[in-house]
Amino acid sequence: MGILWTLIIGAIAGWLGSQIFKGGSLGLIGNIVVGIVGGFIGYWLLGGRLGEGVVGEILTGTIGAIVLLAIVNLFTRGRV
Template sequence: MNLILFLIIGGVAGWLAGLIMKGRGFGVLANIGIGVVGSLLGGFMFSLLGLSSHGTIGALVTATVGAVVLLWVVGVIKKKA
């Protein structure tokens, strides 16, 4: 059950990150994948900063922040290539 919730939160975070980063999205399915990876990145970044989040909303915020950062990095790399 936790895996399903993780995928749902990651998918919503990727969708939100695609909306936040106008013009930086890569389509619905790719943004969902970026959201799942971004949730891992967000958790890592928050732990480095000493921040923590609790509950579903906290997980969604963490995942969205990670997905936005990931979309930004991918956009920079894609622009240079």
């Protein structure tokens, strides 16, 4: 059940991050990957200070996804 929650929260966080940063979606798999990696980045940057539970995890993953998309955008010059 933990893996399923990770995929769902990663998809939501990746989708939110791509909507806020770029305005477009990366597809389901892309959103899941960006959300999961963004969750690690967000937790590393914020230390889990955005609250507990699902909402805190989604917010942390979204902020991390925005940071990840900004870094990727720097290297790809706007192709993401």
